[in-house]
Amino acid sequence: MIQFGTGGWRAVIGDEFTKENIQLLAKALSNKMKDEEVEEKGMVIGYDRRFLSKEAMQWAGRVFAAEGIKTYLINRSSPTPLIMFYVMKHEFPYGMMVTASHNPAIYNGIKVFTEGGRDADEFQTKALEEYISHVKKEDVREMEYEEALKNGMIVEINPLNEYLDNIISAVDMKAIRDRGLKVALDPMYGVSETSLKTILLTARCEVETIHDRHDTLFGGKLPAPSAHTLRALQNHVIDKRCDIGIATDGDADRIGVIDDTGRFLHPNDILVLLYYYLVKYKGWHGPVVRNIATTHMLDKVAERFGEKCYEVPVGFKYISAKMQETDAVIGGESSGGLTVRGHIKGKDGIYAASLLVEMIAVTGKKLSEIAKEIETECGSIYMEERDYKFNQEKKEQIYQILMLDKELPELNFDIDKISYLDGCKVYFKNGGWIIARFSGTEPLLRIFCEMPNPEDAKQLCNLYEEFLKLK
């Protein structure tokens, strides 16, 4: 059964990620496009470096072609944001990307984009699931790849330069060039290598790359930038005395950063740094949007500059919708994705990375210095983050306790309010909070807690762990 979660459809290769399901999805989307009378505009599909990604793109393309929908296939593995950009720029009604983003190597999946290059929202993915449920295996037709190429129903394209030039024109390349920065790059065996390196080299940065070969097993690690997965990058930054270390996840929509001192910067820190930079140093005005499990430091920075911070459920589709509604400067999530006003409607690790490098160049300060400056001006708060695996039975128990019976452990802090918008989030009067929610992309329960004091954040997580019997 094809079901869309927080970040598209993801499934284990050979289990549900099969040619049959991929083509069912393509057929269902063709039907939807025809019902909406947008099939004339065609379809665009890209793929990442995962096992079967390129084949999956072609399998899907052959179905669209058989349905008479002209399909543009990107002829090299690409970052997800490139597809989003292309859908937006060339006004496609839909686009698709074959990727399971940061999931383990045994997964693959498909992200669907809608008009304007947005992540398909819940309404759209539900509708698509409905279409899928009506497609029978025998309804699926496919055209031979070579034939489709010959008759022009499939066109292979390479929009890399167009995408890169768009970023290059939005970033202060001259400022970067004048500084002669040294950047360590870790594409985590994924797709950012060429794109990000090209931008950095164009800005005359010295680039030291690791983990750039094509490895569908991602070196045995998760292609998700975290303190744990970026140890090698950390060493590289220190050994080579780099100004910054940048990592991107499997499909380059998220980033992870190591600062000049070798410290891992949490995606929360990156968001805070960039919002602060854009408002303070570039003089931008406007609010910031974050998800419910992202740092409230953003609220503090917003307050400091007389701006607002908006909270939405987890999922970039909510971030981009709110950004549009409020004309926000920046929006992002603690999972590592962000975008900036005027850029694409989805998260873009390549653009975020370029902007961070610009920040170092324009301010003339080290990342660690800017972080200190923010702490002095806006204060600080500490986050503790935990993930727990569960089986179906355990999931039901936790759901019953937290979401249906609405029980909580005994908390020693005054509660301001409780939200059940996405999982259960308790807001404390001292500015701290704790959330427990089920991931929409992995079989995990996530607990995030932020408190003025790190010990309190740890203790609260321990308390939840005991209360929900998670160990």
Ligand SMILES: O=P(O)(O)OC[C@H]1O[C@H](O)[C@H](O)[C@@H](O)[C@@H]1O
């Ligand atoms: O916590 P989860 O539901 O697993 O979601 C974590 C992240 O997954 C994907 O990358 C989505 O695109 C993001 O919007 C989301 O923040």
